[in-house]
Amino acid sequence: MSRPTISIHRPRPAPPQFVAAADAIHGLARGLNSPFHRRPPPGFLRGIDFYSGFDLLHAMANGMHGFHAAHGRYPDLLEPRTYPDKVFWRKFLSLTKVPESGDKLNHGHFIPDRLKPLVLLPEVVWRSALPRLPDDDEIEPGWYFLKANHGSRFNARVRFPLAADARDRLAAEAARWLAHAYGFGDGEWWYSLIPRRIFLERSLSGPDPIVTWEFTVANGVLAGVNAVKRIGAVTHVAWMRDDLSVHDFQDPAEYATVAPARPADYGRLVELVLEIARPFNFVRVDLHLVDGAIYLSELTLSPSNALAGRPPDFDRHLSALWNVLE
Incomplete structure (x- = not known):
């Protein structure tokens, strides 16, 4: 497969997202401990390894443009503190297993062998x-x-x-x-x-919508759980803590639309999620639960591409748990 190219309009003077991206790259490249001086281990890449030359600048600038539109500011790659900053940082600086990461036909590789009788694939x-x-x-x-x-x-x-x-x-x-x-x-x-x-x-549910259980794991700790139901073109989300208690900001009507029933043997389910997530510094493990069976839907490395807004308290909770970046 030929390598794609990035197409971008290049007005003069440089637009602010280009300036922000160039400043970030310059800051990351400085010093003896620069990530640019470290090579990834075999079978892994980072964004700074994948993109070459101006492609890195363009991809980072494009990403920053969307980030600014979503959050009203550019991400901080030198000292990322918020959850969206860390998701954005992850795209360019975190080690990612390749080529299977993100491949919906190969995510079964991330299920440990001993769990494969318990965690199935559609x-x-x-x-x-x-x-x-x-x-x-x-x-x-x-x-x-x-x-x-x-x-x-x-x-x-x-x-x-x-x-x-x-x-x-x-x-x-x-x-x-x-x-x-x-x-x-x-x-x-x-x-x-x-x-x-x-x-x-x-389909695991025939013509009917199905609940997707999304488990966010940061540094080996379950940070939060979403139950998601897509009805037509509309996505409904129930936001829950790791113990499945509902967040204060959850809309009760939205929660009633999703109507997530508490999974059977929830403690054991969390153990399985954490085992699948073990190789990752950060990951969202998405599951379907059907008739007592557990199906892996996908593994998400950059939820919402760092563009989703969350209540400040929840953002701080996620960021505090994801306290080690690598």
Whole structure:
């Protein structure tokens, strides 16, 4: 796969996000302890290793532009203190296992062998490097998700057999997914190392929405839990502490829409999450819980690409637990 390129308008004088990115790179490059003087171990990369020359400046500037739009300021890469700053820092300076990180067809590699009988993967019934959907007689009738493996929001619920108009629409959508170098332009570079595929995954809930349990783990400590339900184009979130008590800022109506039932044997579930998260300094482990079975949905390394705003108390809680960056 050819390396994507970053396209960016270059007005004069330099826009402020370029100045902020250049200042950050200059600050990081100074001194004997500069991260630029350290090479990553085999099988790992950082953003500063992946991007070369002006690509690093451009990707960081693009990321900073979005960060400023979301938070009203630029991130601090020299002394990151807030949770969004640390997520942004992670994109460029944290060691990331490659090429499997972010690959929705290979995240099973992160399940320890001894846990594989307990933590399952949704069934993938078909995959392809081309935007051509399988014929109806190749797929058992039923509900599936059509997904791409190399980015976020590349998914559509489908039912086989497919109507002709649905097939054409989904093939066009899959072509757009496969053509998109997700994350390359603003710092989520690890997706660029994934061989792009589309695939069909059997739905765990048929045509109905399913709750995704998102466990945020920082420095080996469970920092918080979200229960997420996507209904059509709308995403509903229940924000909870590590013990599943609801945060004060949670909207009761939103919580009632998600209606997350407390998982059975929750203490054991947390132990499994922490074991999966053990190799990571920071990660969000996303699970589906269906009929007593546990399914790994994905591992997220930069939740919301550092763009989501959170109440200040919760931000401080997350940042305090994620107290060691590496």
